[in-house]
Amino acid sequence: MSIHQTSFVLSVEDLTVSFDGFKAVDGLTFYVEPNECRVMIGPNGAGKTTVLDLICGRTRATGGSVRFKDQELLTMREDQIVLAGVGRKFQTPSVYEDLSVFENLELSFPRGHGVFGSLFFRRDAEVKDRIQEIAETIFLADLLDEKAAFLSHGQKQWLEIGMLLIQDPELLMLDEPVAGMSVAERKKTAELLNRIIDHRSVIVIEHDMGFVEDIATRVTVLHQGKTLSEGKMDKVKNDPKVIEVYLGH
Amino acid sequence: MQIDRKTRFLTREEAIYFGLLAAVIFLILPLALDSFRLNLFGKYLTYAFVAIGLVLCWGAGGILSLGQGVFFGLGGYAMAMFLKLEASTPEATAIQSTPGIPDFMDWNQITALPWWWEPFNSLAFSLIAVVIVPVAFAFIIGVAMFRRRVGGVYFAIITQAIAAILTILIIGQQGFTGGVNGITDLRTLKGWDIRTDEAKEILYFVNAVLLFACLFAAQYVRRSKLGRLLIAMRDQEDRVRFSGYDVASFKIFVFCLGAAFAGIGGAMFTLQVGFMSPTLVGIVPSIEMVIFAAVGGRLSILGAVYGTLLVNWAKTTLSESFPELWLLGLGALFIAVVMFFPNGLAGLWSEQVMPRLRKLFAGRGAGARPPAAPVPANSASAPDSPAAKAAAE
Structure with missing residues (x-):
């Protein structure tokens, strides 16, 4: 047991949340290993986004436990969870529209997160070089001084991914990173994600099955807040239960 | 290279605007106005302290407080209490049944100075209280509201209710606070008569220097990463939270900073006008202060100063000729600004x-x-x- 606790990056056990009696997530248990890319699929309303919300503290769980490197996340505040090393990308691109791309990235730089730390934060060479490096990774190096409001939908998604990268989280959670993208953007994003999921554990929610097959180490299929099936993509794809509730239509 | 630009304290353009405002306040107004009018503008400028705080809280951070009069009042009362005690020497109050205490206490059958008035015998304590009392109060409100994630309209309504409560409290406890009349008949500051024309002129310049100190402080905050975080929070509070920032503590900080500015403004009001009363604490003045900031431009600290001067000048001029129309005019002005020039005069410029x-x-x-x-x-x-x-x- 204790061996397990230390070898997993994330241990979700018996996680439950109920909204007015409706159990959106119901006794969910799964483990994420180092460098694993876990993809969550499932029909609408299966509780995928809620699981991410529970892990990052946006929604409070009614029961169970979420341990990240032996820290219990369920009792921590959102910002503490982030500083512990869990990054979260939202479904709709959320970037700071009134700030430039540079400033968007700068705010995610992991330094000066307290009130006075940010008041006396210096934009030194280390910060600038790191931002330049990230901007090149996310294809936005030429747009550093552009206001984020003027970016295209796809570019905003990349920017948000960039903001997560600069945090350098050990566990990265992405909620439908390629939704609403053009074919060309989608391809570029897949390439980008493949590069960034290399050295960290990732949980991705995605509907695009081609994309899932491309990146997933393992897949969890959620249905009505419970695990329907779990394992390698091949196994899950041929699971009759999965075919019936999800892949079938 | 262009990236460095924005972290500079003042861009060339901003330096020019700061210079222009300094010229208006330090040269043009004192040269163009007689002593009475200059004092009047000095009074207006004390509201500008509040407006600058509102630009930070509301314009940058999206926190609309309709109770800034509370902090203005607390600063003003702290100053007034010191001045009142100095004016209430046993000799000056010999005709009272209890000499040596403020006159309004005597009128209310109070026979000894309340314990919480005692420290205001000290000028140093009073000056510290001018800033610390509003900040402490803002901190308590801030922790109670922002930790529970109360924001937006709810926050505005609650701050307005606090303004109303404090007004009622001050009026109700007239033995301790001077009631609806406020604390009046203030005379000297450490023996220096503040009622002479000369003293009023000096106080005008002290006020102006303090105003610029607050403007520079506000500019520093806006230029810092904290300033950009405020803008980010206004747009995407969740994203800021999930970038590892404790959003509430930033809101508490900026709310306290606005309260500190307001407290300084209130103290300068007391010194220049010679009294402090609950009419400057309640809902109406608090909303008026928001209008000053809105008219000047809620995103511009300098705009807020111009807005304050302009609206107050208009108020004095127009309410002399059409007293009953002024409030309607002010309301119409606010609606017009919100609908047609959301960024106020500064935005228009x-x-x-x-x-x-x-x-x-x-x-x-x-x-x-x-x-x-x-x-x-x-x-x-x-x-x-x-x-x-x-x-x-």
Whole structure:
């Protein structure tokens, strides 16, 4: 047991949340290993986004436990969870529209997160070089001084991914990173994600099955807040239960 | 290179605007106005402290407080309590049944100075209280509201209720606070008569210097990463939270800073006008202060100062001639600003006037040296940056 606790990056056990009696997530248990890319699929309303919300503290769980490197996340505040090393990308691109791309990235730089730390934060060479490096990774190096409001939908998604990268989280959670993208953007994003999921554990929610097959180490299929099936993509794809509730239509 | 620009304390353009405002406040107004009018403008400028705080809280951070009069009042009362005690010497109050205590206490059958008035015998304590009391109160409100994630309209309503409560409390406890009349008949500051024309002129300049100190402090905050975080929070509070920031503590900080500015303004009001009363604490003055900031431009600290001067000047002038129409006019002005110029006078200036002036200059001075580089030049030079960086490496 204790061996397990230390070898997993994330241990979700018996996680439950109920909204007015409706159990959106119901006794969910799964483990994420180092460098694993876990993809969550499932029909609408299966509780995928809620699981991410529970892990990052946006929604409070009614029961169970979420341990990240032996820290219990369920009792921590959102910002503490982030500083512990869990990054979260939202479904709709959320970037700071009134700030430039540079400033968007700068705010995610992991330094000066307290009130006075940010008041006396210096934009030194280390910060600038790191931002330049990230901007090149996310294809936005030429747009550093552009206001984020003027970016295209796809570019905003990349920017948000960039903001997560600069945090350098050990566990990265992405909620439908390629939704609403053009074919060309989608391809570029897949390439980008493949590069960034290399050295960290990732949980991705995605509907695009081609994309899932491309990146997933393992897949969890959620249905009505419970695990329907779990394992390698091949196994899950041929699971009759999965075919019936999800892949079938 | 263009990236460095924005962390500079003042851009060239901003330095010019700061200089212009300094010229107006330190030279033009004192030279153009007689002593009475100058004192009046000095009074207006004390509201500008509040307006600057509102630009930070509301304009930058999206936290609309309709209770800034509370902090203005607390600062003003702290100052007034000291001045009142100094004016209530046993000799000056010999006709009272209890000499040596403020007159309004005597009228209310109070026979000894309440314990919490005692420390205000000290000028040093009073000056510290001018800032600390409003900040402490703002901190308590801030922790109670922002930790529970109360925001937006709810926060505005609660702050308004607090303004109403404090007014009622002050009026109700008239033995301790002077009631509805407030604390009046203030005379000297450490023996220096503050009622003479000369003293009022000096206080005007003290006020102006303090105002610029607050403007510089506000500018520093806006230029810091904290300033950008406030803007980010206004747009995407969740994203800021999930970038590892404790959003509540930033809101508490900026709310306390606004309260500190307001407290200083209140103290300067007391000194220049010679009294402090609950009429400056309640809902109406608190909302008026929001209107000053809105008219001047809620995104511009300098705009807030101009807005305060302009609205107050209009109030004095118009309410002399049409006293019953003024409040309606003020309401109409607020609605007009919100609907047609959401960024106020400052927005009108930077969006309408400046582009036209630039065009005019660019047209005339095409052959000559280019005039002050317009802002868009900023983004035009963007592609240079990676190249320049590469060259440097």
